Amino acid sequence: xxxxxxxxxxxxxxxxxxxxxxxxxxxxxxxxxxxxxxxxxxxxxxxxxxxxxxxxxxxxxxxxxxxxxxxxxxxxxxxxxxxxxxxxxxxxxxxxxxxxxxxxxxxxxxxx
Amino acid sequence: xxxxxxxxxxxxxxxxxxxxxxxxxxxxxxxxxxxxxxxxxxxxxxxxxxxxxxxxxxxxxxxxxxxxxxxxxxxxxxxxxxxxxxxxxxxxxxxxxxxxxxxxxxxxxxxxxxxxxxxxxxxxxxxxxxxxxxxxxxxxxxxxxxxxxxx
Amino acid sequence: xxxxxxxxxxxxxxxxxxxxxxxxxxxxxxxxxxxxxxxxxxxxxxxxxxxxxxxxxxxxxxxxxxxxxxxxxxxxxxxxxxxxxxxxxxxxxxxxxxxxxxxxxxxxxxxxxxxxxxxxxxxxxxxxxxxxxxxxxxxxxxxxxxxxxxxxxxxxxxxxxxxxxxxxxxxxxxxxxxxxxxxxxxxxxxxxxxxxxxxxxxxxxxxxxxxxxxxxxxxxxxxxxxxxxxxxxxxxxxxxxxxxxxxxxxxxxxxxxxxxxxxxxxxxxxxxxxxxxxxxxxxxxxxxxxxxxxxxxxxxxxxxxxxxxxxxxxxxxxxxxxxxxxxxxxxxxxxxxxxxxxxxxxxxxxxxxxxxxxx
Numbered sequence: 001x002x003x004x005x006x007x008x009x010x011x012x013x014x015x016x017x018x019x020x021x022x023x024x025x026x027x028x029x030x031x032x033x034x035x036x037x038x039x040x041x042x043x044x045x046x047x048x049x050x051x052x053x054x055x056x057x058x059x060x061x062x063x064x065x066x067x068x069x070x071x072x073x074x075x076x077x078x079x080x081x082x083x084x085x086x087x088x089x090x091x092x093x094x095x096x097x098x099x100x101x102x103x104x105x106x107x108x109x110x111x112x
Numbered sequence: 113x114x115x116x117x118x119x120x121x122x123x124x125x126x127x128x129x130x131x132x133x134x135x136x137x138x139x140x141x142x143x144x145x146x147x148x149x150x151x152x153x154x155x156x157x158x159x160x161x162x163x164x165x166x167x168x169x170x171x172x173x174x175x176x177x178x179x180x181x182x183x184x185x186x187x188x189x190x191x192x193x194x195x196x197x198x199x200x201x202x203x204x205x206x207x208x209x210x211x212x213x214x215x216x217x218x219x220x221x222x223x224x225x226x227x228x229x230x231x232x233x234x235x236x237x238x239x240x241x242x243x244x245x246x247x248x249x250x251x252x253x254x255x256x257x258x259x260x261x262x263x
Numbered sequence: 264x265x266x267x268x269x270x271x272x273x274x275x276x277x278x279x280x281x282x283x284x285x286x287x288x289x290x291x292x293x294x295x296x297x298x299x300x301x302x303x304x305x306x307x308x309x310x311x312x313x314x315x316x317x318x319x320x321x322x323x324x325x326x327x328x329x330x331x332x333x334x335x336x337x338x339x340x341x342x343x344x345x346x347x348x349x350x351x352x353x354x355x356x357x358x359x360x361x362x363x364x365x366x367x368x369x370x371x372x373x374x375x376x377x378x379x380x381x382x383x384x385x386x387x388x389x390x391x392x393x394x395x396x397x398x399x400x401x402x403x404x405x406x407x408x409x410x411x412x413x414x415x416x417x418x419x420x421x422x423x424x425x426x427x428x429x430x431x432x433x434x435x436x437x438x439x440x441x442x443x444x445x446x447x448x449x450x451x452x453x454x455x456x457x458x459x460x461x462x463x464x465x466x467x468x469x470x471x472x473x474x475x476x477x478x479x480x481x482x483x484x485x486x487x488x489x490x491x492x493x494x495x496x497x498x499x500x501x502x503x504x505x506x507x508x509x510x511x512x513x514x515x516x517x518x519x520x521x522x523x524x525x526x527x528x529x530x531x532x533x534x535x536x537x538x539x540x541x542x543x544x545x546x547x548x549x550x551x552x553x554x555x556x557x558x559x560x561x562x563x564x565x566x567x568x569x570x571x572x573x574x575x576x577x578x579x580x581x582x583x584x585x586x587x588x589x590x591x592x593x594x595x596x597x598x599x600x601x602x603x604x605x606x607x608x609x610x611x612x613x614x615x616x617x618x619x620x621x622x
Binding site for chain 1: 310473474488492493495556565567580584588589593621
């Protein structure tokens with residue numbers, strides 16, 4: 001049996017609003033990841049409420065700046081630092097910002 | 113193996129491996145394989161160790177740590193590279209953050225291949241390392257003696 | 264206020280089988296803050312999709328971690344099967360379930376051993392690892408490998424287990440169960456073990472959700488959630504309860520894992536009873552085009568896989584969010600306010616798998 005999950009599209013300015021409303025519903029932040037597309041990145045935010053798996057896709061351009069959700073979900077700091085280091089995504093207001101030294105890799109933004 | 117001249121102590125460090133080899137190194141120390149019967153003890157302190165077991169292909173951040181551990185070990189010392197990625201990078205060779213083998217960071221004496229290296233192979237490698245250790249010890253003593261005569 | 268000092272912990276530490284670094288901010292003997300720093304094992308495996316085709320990448324993704332190597336391979340196979348809309352034979356699903364539970368067994372026994380080692384109970388460590396060898400022998404008999412199995416394939420599994428082998432496994436598990444019971448009684452009833460674990464590292468239900476804890480970490484806080492209940496592989500046909508703890512401390516996490524060992528024995532027995540006959544794999548042609556999420560319950564908790572293909576033989580993106588990565592914020596949380604001497608135990612109670620975390 002395969003899991004039925006939802007995958008919805010969000011605009012970049014809705015990221016924090018959605019995170020707020022999900023936190024109020026008792027959701028857990030499951031993961032954030034990004035995918036390189038032709039002219040930018042797709043960010044995928046996944047939340048879990050009981051057994052429902054909710055995913056939100058945010059398409060951004062290469063030089064766009066997005067807002068961190070660490071103020072809402074503190075565990076987002078690892079995912080956001082990972083994205084900014086490996087993909088070079090510009091994220092502001094990360095609670096614990098490693099300044100691109102989370103993995104401390106030798107190459108610069110290998111996934112960009 | 114004719115005889116062992118001393119009870120060597122091991123230091124084990126995971127140098128960016130998949131930890132499969134690390135588990136096998138630990139499995140060597142536990143019942144069934146049990147290298148402790150040769151007098152070999154796993155230590156956590158590099159200053160007590162004679163043999164350094166390194167697994168994995170070493171990444172950029174780990175390079176300095178491995179070097180430092182190696183420098184902290186007293187002479188004579190032997191390095192065993194456990195697993196194919198410790199030998200030359202193995203399946204991770206093309207990955208961007210792997211330097212490709214322990215010998216790119218520190219001098220290696222014994223190579224143990226396998227993915228993951230089997231406990232039997234690791235024990236063989238350790239026994240081989242004992243031979244190298246004996247030779248190094250002899251050379252070390254001879255050098256020390258000569259130094260004393262020159263004084 | 265007393266003076267603050269920073270003590271570095273790791274990357275090389277006697278209690279850590281793998282390198283992770285923590286900067287512990289201490290006030291006398293109490294930890295007030297812990298700042299994790301990872302990256303000692305980051306290899307960049309997610310990027311290797313550019314260099315290996317999607318069939319070969321299965322062998323790379325298995326090597327993310329040597330403990331749950333089977334489950335990483337299975338997650339990848341399930342993800343690609345979902346994108347390509349391949350339905351695998353029922354027998355393959357059951358075989359995957361059996362190997363999954365065997366992985367859980369050996370992982371939990373390994374963890375119990377490391378925990379015993381962390382509080383200095385060496386003989387208990389040796390006993391746990393001796394039990395674990397029996398399971399590794401079974402793995403070797405059925406897949407050919409002790410640690411890395413490479414038995415998954417896109418469209419099923421590569422090896423079959425005949426009924427004689429399955430029957431002998433169940434007999435071995437019956438025998439093992441008794442031994443494991445005596446062994447785990449030491450963890451559950453021994454006074455000294457209890458004194459190191461009880462009341463240490465409390466992670467409340469609210470904190471667990473807020474910090475995104477998964478697996479036994481979450482269930483020990485009383486949250487009833489087990490990804491196996493989604494019914495992937497053959498779990499939908501099997502009957503099992505979700506194991507939870509109530510004390511939210513290290514002891515509860517230990518108890519949850521111990522109970523999961525016995526649950527795994529039961530699941531394997533059921534699966535062996537119900538396993539249907541038939542082929543174990545189907546042929547897969549073409550290249551993946553599309554995207555899919557897959558969630559699995561690994562020994563350490565929920566793992567999230569995401570794959571995207573664009574119709575070529577190289578995937579566009581492979582992403583694995585491993586359970587330890589999700590548990591690190593909880594580790595930081597439980598370290599705040601703990602005694603300095605309890606740090607090694609607390610690091611171990613999240614069951615850290617650093618190779619998974621950093622990929």
